[in-house]
Amino acid sequence: MRPFTVEVGFFDTVLEIKEKVQKYRGIPISRQTLIFNNMVLQDEQDVGTCELLQDSKVQIIISQEPEKSNLLRLEEGPPIKRIELLFHMEHSSIPMSLEVDVGDTIGKLKERIQSIKSIPVNRLVLSFLGNELNNRSTIHECGLHHQSHIEVSIRASPPAAASTASGSNAGSKKLKLLVLPRCGTKKIPVEVNASDNVGELRKQLPILQEKLRFSLPSDGYFFIHKQSVMDDERSFRWHHVNQGDTIEIFNGWVTRGS
Known part of the structure; x- marks a missing residue:
């Protein structure tokens, strides 16, 4: 037709x-x-x-169309429950055979493959005739039949989750800040680690001063962040310094009480 x-x-x-x-x-x-x-x-x-x-x-x-002169009485037999599926794995020329129940879900099928191949379920992708199979669908619902050929591919490993402030890598988080010398209006860009003590910024400034030609108080200075005096022995994280914040320089020294 x-x-x-x-x-x-x-x-x-x-x-x-x-x-x-x-x-x-x-x-x-x-x-x-x-x-x-x-x-x-x-x-x-x-x-x-x-x-x-x-x-x-x-x-x-x-x-x-059945011939009316020769009708047969047919009785429905029990449905076929188990079939064999052939799985084509990446980098393997020989398909893997599994006997499955047609009522099993694709998710359960992935778990069986995981037990054999040690591949995490969330990285397994099963496709039939070019279409990815849904984890919640049953084998019957996907139209799979005896000796259907299933393509098995493996997703790349997901990127490591970003570390939190309490994580082991939190100290390596870079902060891009602006430093405002008290005697000028030009802000100086600097980069520090969130876990660095504020004193590390004091070490960087003389080096940046030679490159960028800005003035630093000759008789001593301290740092202010959001109207709060910063302690050189405390970290930027402790002072709640965030990406893009401005740190101001003030003349003088801050003495600690006994």
Whole structure:
């Protein structure tokens, strides 16, 4: 049969599509089976649920009309519950065979592969006919049958989670700050570690002074952050210094009480 087109509405059901096929092509509804993305479409589903888009290609299977003079009484047997699937792993030319229950979910299938191949479940990607299989779908719902070929790929390891302030790498967090000399208006960009003591900034400033040509008080100075005097022996994190903050320089010295 040559391909033909049928105009449908977004909320049309599969049964209504079959009715249109019967009307325009003369194919009885009882003899029609519609398949899309290797899934049999159920009469009660609608176009939106089936994700049928403009120019979607739906396969129609037309069953043979039984001869009335030779009807047979057929009894439905028990459904096939277990099938064999073939898994094609990356970098392996020989597929891995597993016997599975058609009611198992794809997520459970991944757990079985993990137990054999020691690959984390969250890195396993199973695909059938180019479509990734959903963890919550059953093998039956995915249209998998005996000896279906499944492609198995492995996602790259997720990047390490960013460390928190209490983590072991928190001290390596870089802060880009601005220093404002008291005698001038030009802010000096500096970079420090959040875990560094404020005294480290005092060591950096003479080096930056030679490069950027700014003035530092010759008779001593101390640092102010958000109107609070900073202790050279405390870290920038302790002073709640954040990315992009400004630290001001004031003339003089701060003495500690006994």
